[in-house]
Amino acid sequence: MQLEIQGLTKRYDGVTVLDEISLEVNDVHCLVFVGPSGGGKTTLLRILAGLERPEAGHVRINGEGLAFDEARLRDHRRQVGTVFQSFNLFPHLSAVENVTLPLVKVHGVAPGVAHDAARELLERFGLGDHMEKKPGQLSGGQRQRVAIVRAVAVKPKVLLFDEPTSALDPEMTAEVLEMIGELRAEGRDLVLVTHQLAFARSVSDHAVFLANGKILDSGPAEDVFGNPGNPASRRFMERVLRFG
Amino acid sequence: MCIPEQDSPVWRRLFHAGESGTPWWAHTANAVAALLLISAFFYYCLRQVGYEWNWGPVWVYRQKFVTGWLVTIGISAAALLTSTFIGVATALIRRSRILILHHAGTIYVELIRSTPLLVQILIFFYVIANAAGVQNRYVAGVAILSLFAGAYISEIVRSGIENIAESQLESARAIGLSEAQTYRYVIFPQAIRQVLPPLTGQFVSLIKDSSLLSIIAIEEFTLNAQEVNANTYSGLESYLPLAAGYLLLTLPLSLWTRRLEHRFRYAT
Numbered sequence: 090m091q092l093e094i095q096g097l098t099k100r101y102d103g104v105t106v107l108d109e110i111s112l113e114v115n116d117v118h119c120l121v122f123v124g125p126s127g128g129g130k131t132t133l134l135r136i137l138a139g140l141e142r143p144e145a146g147h148v149r150i151n152g153e154g155l156a157f158d159e160a161r162l163r164d165h166r167r168q169v170g171t172v173f174q175s176f177n178l179f180p181h182l183s184a185v186e187n188v189t190l191p192l193v194k195v196h197g198v199a200p201g202v203a204h205d206a207a208r209e210l211l212e213r214f215g216l217g218d219h220m221e222k223k224p225g226q227l228s229g230g231q232r233q234r235v236a237i238v239r240a241v242a243v244k245p246k247v248l249l250f251d252e253p254t255s256a257l258d259p260e261m262t263a264e265v266l267e268m269i270g271e272l273r274a275e276g277r278d279l280v281l282v283t284h285q286l287a288f289a290r291s292v293s294d295h296a297v298f299l300a301n302g303k304i305l306d307s308g309p310a311e312d313v314f315g316n317p318g319n320p321a322s323r324r325f326m327e328r329v330l331r332f333g
Numbered sequence: 334m335c336i337p338e339q340d341s342p343v344w345r346r347l348f349h350a351g352e353s354g355t356p357w358w359a360h361t362a363n364a365v366a367a368l369l370l371i372s373a374f375f376y377y378c379l380r381q382v383g384y385e386w387n388w389g390p391v392w393v394y395r396q397k398f399v400t401g402w403l404v405t406i407g408i409s410a411a412a413l414l415t416s417t418f419i420g421v422a423t424a425l426i427r428r429s430r431i432l433i434l435h436h437a438g439t440i441y442v443e444l445i446r447s448t449p450l451l452v453q454i455l456i457f458f459y460v461i462a463n464a465a466g467v468q469n470r471y472v473a474g475v476a477i478l479s480l481f482a483g484a485y486i487s488e489i490v491r492s493g494i495e496n497i498a499e500s501q502l503e504s505a506r507a508i509g510l511s512e513a514q515t516y517r518y519v520i521f522p523q524a525i526r527q528v529l530p531p532l533t534g535q536f537v538s539l540i541k542d543s544s545l546l547s548i549i550a551i552e553e554f555t556l557n558a559q560e561v562n563a564n565t566y567s568g569l570e571s572y573l574p575l576a577a578g579y580l581l582l583t584l585p586l587s588l589w590t591r592r593l594e595h596r597f598r599y600a601t
Contacts, residue, residue, distance in 0.1 A: 173503065
């Protein structure tokens with residue numbers, strides 16, 4: 090994946106959440122955004138997901154510029170897969186229906202074909218026994234894995250994760266992280282916002298440290314985590330890694 | 334208090350609702366007892382006024398009750414369909430970003446909800462229906478009832494839509510559903526579960542409210558009962574069947590509402 094961000098600014102009610110940030114990464118398969126809460130990493134991911142319109146700036150993913158009008162944003166959303174913190178799934182649909190809905194209604198896949206594809210993916214990620222269950226009957230980790238399958242099923246050019254394990258207990262966190270690791274091993278392009286620094290370090294090849302709406306550190310994951318150049322990010326890493 | 338349920342004496346279980354469920358026989362016994370008490374009260378009142386029953390003359394007019402009852406069912410059913418349509422349409426209009434639609438919807442709902450149905454019937458029938466050249470008073474009656482119930486239904490539908498969590502809309506957006514698709518595949522299927530119980534309740538009201546149409550001489554159940562009453566100089570003999578007839582329609586609906594409320598609960 091190639092990502093180019095220039096002068097990206099986002100404000101909510103006068104509060105600047107992203108302050109003219111610029112970033113360029115080439116040939117990266119897993120990009121992580123880390124940093125303190127409210128630092129702007131989720132907002133940045135949401136802009137990449139086509140869910141927010143910035144006040145200023147440009148974004149190019151794989152050389153393709155993002156246009157921030159609703160019609161073209163919807164088109165963009167169809168080409169990426171986004172997984173949120175929680176409550177991703179539609180509670181009135183079964184696991185397999187959750188996966189086939191975007192395939193059939195958004196991507197025009199024939200229902201039979203979509204069902205087969207969904208079953209194959211769900212089985213591959215150990216969810217074969219839960220296909221017909223409603224989200225309410227699944228554990229938090231299973232729900233999140235189904236949500237990831239839904240995002241993967243549409244063959245997105247990039248998968249975006251917004252703190253996918255924040256609402257889960259440790260055991261469920263492990264099963265979700267494992268799945269993300271598998272997707273990474275398959276060679277899919279991922280962008281990940283997470284507080285799981287140890288995991289982020291092991292899975293990513295490029296890390297970006299955001300605080301107060303600015304990029305304070307950016308580089309190969311080993312450098313950003315192992316040898317933070319910026320004092321703020323060093324303090325953050327030391328504190329979080331010590332207890333994390 | 335701290336006595337385990339199964340150890341508590343039978344009399345206690347008969348009169349108190351248990352924390353972990355009440356046996357069916359306790360419910361039945363107490364329901365029957367309550368019903369008897371209420372009946373006894375009415376019986377006492379009737380004895381006090383010295384009411385003398387005379388069902389003979391009213392029985393002669395029994396066909397009138399049946400016809401009226403059927404007309405009430407017909408009017409209510411027609412109004413039920415129309416008002417649901419009006420209600421859903423109004424709820425969507427009020428969510429519209431086109432301001433004049435939004436405000437028109439709001440004014441309609443507030444006007445209807447803040448004035449008595451009786452007044453609406455009179456104004457609609459003598460002014461609007463006349464101006465529009467609606468000759469058939471049954472059509473006018475159904476229209477008035479639908480407009481009335483539609484305002485309430487739109488509020489029910491609106492709250493059903495607004496109760497859908499923001500995260501659901503976000504998910505729908507993220508997977509690339511259009512706005513129409515989001516309504517169709519995400520909002521409506523979930524809203525219907527929330528909306529169905531209050532909606533059935535609204536239909537109970539609608540059936541009862543149809544009795545007010547007697548004021549514009551629609552020959553429904555209440556008007557016919559009044560006619561029988563006038564022709565036979567009877568009192569309760571005309572009105573008790575009237576009450577029973579409405580109960581026959583509304584009670585099953587009310588009970589069904591209760592069951593729906595229990596059924597449509599799922600964890601999100």
